[in-house]
Amino acid sequence: MRVTGLRTHDLRAPTSRTLAGSDAVHSDPNYSAAYVVLETDGEHTGEGMTFTIGRGNDLCCAAIEALAHHVVGRELDELVGDIGATWRAIANDSQLRWLGPEKGTIHLATAALVNAVWDLWAKSASKPLWQLVTDMTPEEYVRCVDFRYLTDAITPDEALDLLRANEPTRAARLAELRRDGYPAYITSAGWLGYPNEQVRQLCREMLGEGWRAFKTKVGVSVESDIRRCEVMREELGDDVLLMADANQVWDVQQAIEWTRSLQPFDLRWIEEPTSPDDVLGHAAIRRGIAPIGVATGEHCANRVLFKQLLQAEAIDYCQIDACRLGGVNEVLAVLLLAAKFDVPVCPHAGGIGLCEYVQHLSIIDYVAVSASLADRTTEYASHLHELFVHPAVVRDGRYLVPDAPGYSMALVPDTFERFTWPGGSAWR
C-alpha cells in the first residue's frame, strides 16, 4: 500500500459560546482540530489530527502540508519498517526544524502526521492502535523510539530490560482492563466560565453517572478558587478524588502560596501551576506544596522537557498529550521515561479527539510499560465525542477498551459539514 496523497481539514467547534473549555488563560477557546487524511492506493486511509483552540488551526494545517513530502509517495511498509527513522526524518526536517526544534506549530503538525501514519498502520494490521503496540516485542517497541537526547536518563538497553520484565504478564493486565476499564476523571463540571450553581448541578449529574474523580479550573482569585473548591467538596463529599488546574497562570512563589490556601480541600494535584517550560520552577513548587502533588504536561513541548521534569523530581503526575508530543513515537519514549522514574502517567485529554487518542496510550502504558494502575487516572471531558465514528466510551468513570482497528480518528461526515472553518454550518 502506497500513500498517494494528503489533505488537511481546518475544523473548529464554537465552544467559546458556552465557555466549555474555559480556564484562567484561555478565556474563549473554540476547540479545533487540524485534521489530516492520508490517501492510499489500498483499502484504507490514515487519519490523524492535532488539537488547537481556534485561531492558528490553519497554521497547523499548513505545517502538516509542509511536512507531507516525508510521507506522500512512499510505501506504508517502508514508512513503518523503521518507524523510528521515519519519525526522526519528520521531526528533523533540515529546514523546518528551525521553526521548533521539536516544539510549537511544527511539532503539533508532526503529531498529526505521525499519528495518521500509525492509524494507517494499525488499520492495515486490523488492530486498534493500542494492540498494534502491545503486540510488539520489546525490541520492536524500542525501535519506535528516538533516544536522541534521552540517553543520560534511559538507554535502549534499560528500556529493553523494563519492557521485558513486564512482557510475560501482559495478557493478564489486558484481561483486567477488558473487565474493569481504565480509571478516569472528569473535567467537565469545573470549567472556569461556569457559575457555581451550574458546577453544583453538573457534579450531581456526574456522580450519578458513576464518576468518582473530578477536576476544577482555578487561578482567577484566591477567594473564588476557595469558593469553587468548597462548592465541589460540598457536592462530592470527602471520598471523591479532586484535582485543580491553574493553566500556567502563576509565578513560582505565587503558585506555592496560592496552592497552600487550597490545602483544606484535599487536592490530589495542582496542574500547570506555572510556565510549562519551567522545570526548576515546578521542582520548587513541588517542594513547597507537599502533600499536594504537581502535575503537568499538556504544554510540555517534547520528550526533553519530560526527561528534565523527571530528573529534577519536579512532578508527581506525568500528563502526556497525544498531540503536543510528536505523535505515538514520542509518547512511547515518555512512557519509558516515566516508568524508569516511577512516576504515574495520567494523560491530558478533553479537547477534540484527545480522549479518543489517550485511551489507547493508557492501555499501552499499563499492559506493556508501567504495569501499574497505582495513582493513575486519565482525563475525560464529555463534549464533542459525537464527531467520531468510534468515540471513546466510559462507564462508571472508566474508559472501556476500544476495539475498532486504527487510532479512533475517523469522523462522521456531518462533522466536516458543521465545523469546517470558516464555511461550515456552525459558523454561518
Place this chain on the structure above:
Amino acid sequence: MRVTGLRTHDLRAPTSRTLAGSDAVHSDPNYSAAYVVLETDGEHTGEGMTFTIGRGNDLCCAAIEALAHHVVGRELDELVGDIGATWRAIANDSQLRWLGPEKGTIHLATAALVNAVWDLWAKSASKPLWQLVTDMTPEEYVRCVDFRYLTDAITPDEALDLLRANEPTRAARLAELRRDGYPAYITSAGWLGYPNEQVRQLCREMLGEGWRAFKTKVGVSVESDIRRCEVMREELGDDVLLMADANQVWDVQQAIEWTRSLQPFDLRWIEEPTSPDDVLGHAAIRRGIAPIGVATGEHCANRVLFKQLLQAEAIDYCQIDACRLGGVNEVLAVLLLAAKFDVPVCPHAGGIGLCEYVQHLSIIDYVAVSASLADRTTEYASHLHELFVHPAVVRDGRYLVPDAPGYSMALVPDTFERFTWPGGSAWR
C-alpha cells in the same frame, strides 16, 4: 500616527548552493526572512523580520498575519505608551498561545511583529533603536519587560536597582563604543560544508581584515573536528580566540567526551552541545568540560529557558537571538537576567538581518545594563548584508555604532526582486 495596514514578504536566499551557513544538523540552509512592513498614515513605516532557513518561512509570514489584529488599526502612541502590555497581549493571544506558548512559529512571528513596532517607534523618535532604549529611565526600561515567570529570579525592584547603578556612567560607555566599536567574532571561515583548504584561505583573509576571534562548526566526526581545529589553529596562531559550535548534535555524555577531545585547541566555548531545551543537560556538560565554557541560546525559546540556564549554572555565555526571543521586550528581560547572574551576553547573529539587529542589543547591554565588556563578543557573519539599506559595519573585528533611526531593517528594493519566494530572480 496610526498603523493602517500590514504586509508580509517571504524572502529566501539560495545559500544552500554554496553551503554558507551549513552545520551538523542544518545541511542545506536557505537563509530566509519572514519580513513584515507596518504601514501608517504618517511619514514612517515599521519594518521587522524573523529569521528562518527556508521551508516554513511561509508559515512564519502567515503567523505574523494571524497576530496582526493586535497592531493594525491602533495608534503608535497607544501601542508604545505601555509597550510591556502590548507585548503581553501579542504573546498571550488567548487562542494563538496554544501554538506555543511563547515558542516555535508563533513566537518567531511575535518577534517579527514586535520588532517592527519598535522600529516604527524608534524612527518616529528619530533615534536608532539602541538609543531609544539607552535614553530610557530605569523605570521606563522596566515597564518594557513582562516579569511573568521571572520573579523567582529577578523582581522589577531588583531590575531597577541594577539599571540605576549604571545610569550615571552611561555616557562614558557610549563614548567608548563610538571610539572603539563593540567586540565581535566571525563565523564565516568555519561553515561545516567548507573543505579545509577553503577554511585556511578564509582564515588568512579574515586575519588580514583585523579579525581576532573566530568560530568553527563541529559535530560530524571527532577526527574531522580535530582536523578542522588543527587547521584553524595553524592559521590563526595561539593568541586568537577560537570557539566551536555543535548545533545540538550530541547527547549529554557524548558532548562531554567529544568536547574533551578538542581540549588541545584552547576553545573558549562549545556552543549548542545538545538539545536547546535541556537545561539540566547543559549544566552536566558544563561541569564535565571545564575550563571550556558552554554557550547556548539561538534556539532557546523564551526568557523562561534563559532563566533556568542561569539558575542552574548551565551556561558561561548567554547567546540571545533577536528573532527567537519574542522581540525587543523579551531581549530586554534576558539582558536583566544575565546581568543579575553575572553571565556575559554574546548574541547569536549570522543569518539574514541578525547582525543588523544584535548590534543594537549589545550596545544596550553595555551602555544600560551590564556595563561590562569582559568576555563579551558578538557574532558576525559576512554574507547577505547587501540586502540592507543600513547594513551593520565592522572594522578591525568590531561593530561600529549605527546611527540611522530605527532598528536597521530597511531593505534595498532589489532584495524583494531577487529573493521573493518562489518568484524572485534568484529562484527562477
